[in-house]
Amino acid sequence: MLRVSKLADYAVVVLVKLAADTDCLDCAVQTSPSLACSTGVPEPTVAKVLKALSVAGLVLSQRGARGGYRLQRKLEDISIAEVIAAIDGPIALTACVDGASGCDVRGLCAVHGRWDLVNDAIRNALTGITLADMREAGTPVFLRTLTPAE
Amino acid sequence: MLRVSKLADYAVVVLVKLAADTDCLDCAVQTSPSLACSTGVPEPTVAKVLKALSVAGLVLSQRGARGGYRLQRKLEDISIAEVIAAIDGPIALTACVDGASGCDVRGLCAVHGRWDLVNDAIRNALTGITLADMREAGTPVFLRTLTPAE
């Protein structure tokens, strides 16, 4: 299904939320419990996401009392590709990308190493979209008549 | 990891192989056992892939003795997006795409409905690549300047 993990989805939500309340980067930090509350994502999950974003250099963490997280860069400077890579690892569609690991039928494979083409296309597409683009839809907080269509 | 399923990977391999031996569409069909042999993919798996490709209209199946499969269109007319959609279902990165099903925190979600942007970008990227492009790898053609965007 070519899906992105839920964690990556949460990461985008959390990052946008993180920017929404602290439009200046040096303002007060936000804690993971508060982010969990404002996003509706369970707190331990938020913590896990923030941790991954921290090691990836997308957010800054501040330990101790009055600690928390804040954005390290502006939303405009963070691409979706970076977020996905931070959470789910490098963007690689198949196992046999650049011959990394055991493609046991490589000798027979008619498209060996050609997924790189697809990978690059996807990567370029994701790099071209920033978190700021994602936020645009969210700002009208009365978001589109919540039709619980089911 | 934004991965594509192995089945979709196999599908591409099988389709390219299917075209390699029958460059004219009306030639003899190929059976799933023979495709399994020439691609190295287990036969039941090949059969499953071919079945899915058949219902998607990418290959034609011929039942009975001397039956088998053949391409319904040329490789140049089949995009990677179609193959992935045939195997893994519609290309949708997250569950909440176009509000399909239960995003239980939709009211809080700051990027509600914005993944469509990413989905479209991915879909366009995948639609622009055909199976013929994938096949080119068989010959040592360095037809691109594959600049990894990172």
Place this chain on the structure above:
DNA sequence: TGAAACTGGACCGCTTGGGTCCGGTTAACC
């Protein structure tokens, strides 16, 4: 010194993809 918050790791259940198997149906061939 205690409380608040991040850090790092382990852990677990569930979903889902990958793979297999079997009976049924169709069509060519003898």
Place this chain on the structure above:
DNA sequence: GGTTAACCGGACCCAAGCGGTCCAGTTTCA
């Protein structure tokens, strides 16, 4: 007309990975 070869359409099982949780440790502020 019977046999055989191949697809068809399920059901089924196993393992890996993901989502989610928990806990002990560390850091910092009041």
